Amino acid sequence: MVFSSAIFLYVFLPITLGLYWALTYRLRNIWLLIASLTFYAWGEPKYLLLMAASIIFNWIIGLLIARASSRKLQFVILTFGVTINLLALIYYKYAFFLTSNLDSLINFLLGKHTSIVETVLPIGISFFTFHSISYIVDIYRKEADALRNPLDMGLYISLFPQLVAGPIIRYHDIAEQILHRRNTLERFSSGVERFAFGLGKKVLIANVLGQAADSIFALPPEGISTPMAWFGIVCYTLQIYFDFSGYSDMAIGLARMFGFELTENFNYPYISTSVREFWRRWHISLSTWFRDYLYIPLGGNRTSPLRMRINLFTVFLLCGLWHGASWNFVFWGAFHGSLLVLERTRIGKWLDAMPKFVGWIYTIMMVMIGWVFFRADSFSYACSYVAAMFGFTKASWFTPQIGFYLNAQVFATIALGAILSTPLAISLARDWRERRFPSHSNEPLPANILALSAFAQNPNYVYIRLIAVLAILTICAAEMAAGTYNPFIYFRF
Structure with a gap:
């Protein structure tokens, strides 16, 4: 279900x-x-x-x-x-x-x-x-x-x-x-809002980009041009984030409706300026599980530099294997493990000294290359796809058929996803709230839409949030009724 x-x-x-x-x-x-x-x-x-x-x-x-x-x-x-x-x-x-x-x-x-x-x-x-x-x-x-x-x-x-x-x-x-x-109205209302935002991430962003990514990854790799390859992996990069973080938001929201508070799982991983930082922000519950139950028992950072790097690589090799029984996931884990080991050397210090924009370019490039192996159906296909990304293909750079995949809806969804994958939207919402409703400036976002204290202080603030949640749920219901694309990526793990 x-x-x-x-x-x-x-x-x-x-x-x-x-x-x-x-x-x-x-x-x-x-x-x-x-x-x-x-x-x-x-x-x-x-x-x-x-x-x-x-x-x-x-x-x-x-x-x-x-x-x-x-x-x-x-x-x-x-x-x-x-x-x-x-x-x-x-x-x-x-x-x-x-x-x-x-x-x-x-x-x-x-x-x-x-x-x-x-x-x-x-x-x-x-x-x-x-x-x-x-x-x-x-x-x-x-x-x-x-x-x-x-x-x-x-x-x-x-x-x-x-x-x-x-x-x-x-x-x-x-x-x-x-x-x-404690089962309270405030916690329940917070759960409803969190669930609605997660559902919106899944239905309105991940599903749209998932269809585009699936269409491109279904093509033979030798026929994929460089622009098409980059377009496909950008779609998948945003899809997997909004699919999985959307599921996590829904899970956290549902748990709150029943009185539970689950751990946060994402913290804007695509703004990271190193792979180390990426893993502090991506699938937090998994990375901290491996840290506490495997990496630290193996010695953690308290061992010699060589042993520490071996432990780190081993943990991420197993992390890749945990995701799936295929060489793609083994390579994906080894790839991230190797990057983390390299960042523990002088390369990491050099990277830290570079402008943050350079670190971000490096990180997002490495993450997207890794996602190719995560998404592809076979290791050979993933290698050919990466080759296409960097121009090692016979396909022409001029690909008029890209317009078939990059329609107005997909383009708008990519733009929306790029914005929402950063703290920019929350920052703008917080600034607007401080100007419009200063009495609520200290509340976290999203806040409790049905909190009686908030309603007593300013009912308009509650009405706006309630309308936003109802609008998201209504649009999602319409999209779900019209479409059939609905799988969660992490269900297969």
């Missing part, structure tokens, strides 16, 4: 919200768990048992760690739990990739074939596996207490706003909210 689908917006969400707010506090978690499992079963019913097994297994491991008599025994139990979680992820996500590559290698060396394991990837397994590992590690580190009720554990793992594409919730960040949280 997709957040931007009619069945979710007009059936699932109203029923779930209505019953949630009608029930007593003690029953709300149970209802939310039922709704979350229904949400998951809607897309992948046969793997509901896998999720249930993961919930029960990690709940038991958490209790065993909490009750273990010695630190050594706790570590043994933790190691067992992490191993089982990773083995399940490896089997379902990487078995085909590993066995097919092994078959190719054996066939090349010995002229024989081996059996290939074919599995279907369960929706969201990468995310709920990381949630599970976070749970048992945080208990081992004594950063949070083990949950006594398996239903509460089930809610942590399966909470539907973040279930299939994040943000990745670390257990110690949400443990208290599972048992004790």
Whole structure:
């Protein structure tokens, strides 16, 4: 079930919200768990048992760690739990990739074939596996207490706003909210607004640019001219940001409607002036998860320079592999890891000394080259596409057919996306608010549109925000009714 689908917006969400707010506090978690499992079963019913097994297994491991008599025994139990979680992820996500590559290698060396394991990837397994590992590690580190009720554990793992594409919730960040949280009108209204803005990002920007990017990436690479190649990757660069950040906004907004506060996942990554900064702004919940649960345990920055660089490269190699079982993602992770290692040398100091505009050009170029491998269907296609970007192709620079893809709607959407991918729009909105409604100048954007205090101080301010949200929802509803392009990129991870 997709957040931007009619069945979710007009059936699932109203029923779930209505019953949630009608029930007593003690029953709300149970209802939310039922709704979350229904949400998951809607897309992948046969793997509901896998999720249930993961919930029960990690709940038991958490209790065993909490009750273990010695630190050594706790570590043994933790190691067992992490191993089982990773083995399940490896089997379902990487078995085909590993066995097919092994078959190719054996066939090349010995002229024989081996059996290939074919599995279907369960929706969201990468995310709920990381949630599970976070749970048992945080208990081992004594950063949070083990949950006594398996239903509460089930809610942590399966909470539907973040279930299939994040943000990745670390257990110690949400443990208290599972048992004790405040459901207020202000938080609910803030969630509605955040959800509306996320839906607008997805439907009005990402979907439009996604169709253009898909059309160009479907062309044979030898026939793609340099302008066409750059146009295609610009569309995809904006598409993946607004698709994923839009999903994160919707997830955060939905969670607020139910009283939860999830971690932020994006902070204008495309204004970064280094790849280091990019990863502090892009998919924040993933990069901090790898930092806290892998990079720091490997030694982090406290080791020798050589060991630190090896650790950094290893983490991003695994980060790429986490995204998908293909050589494209392996290269993408290795590419970013190599750039981060280089930026830890004198090259990084030289880059820091350059004008910020130079750093921005370098960063956005590297990010876009990386996105080619992230988007392309094969490694060879990605290499050919990058060659086309830099003129190493037989295609003519003059491509009149580019007008077929770059129509007025796409051009306007690129311009809008370029503006909204920077803090410029928020800055202008804040300046306007300070002049027009100075009493609200200290509120964050977006603010609570239905907050009674805000309404009492200045009803016009609330009306304007409410009209903006309703307008976005109405336009999105019309676009969704007219079109069929609706997939979220990160659903396949």
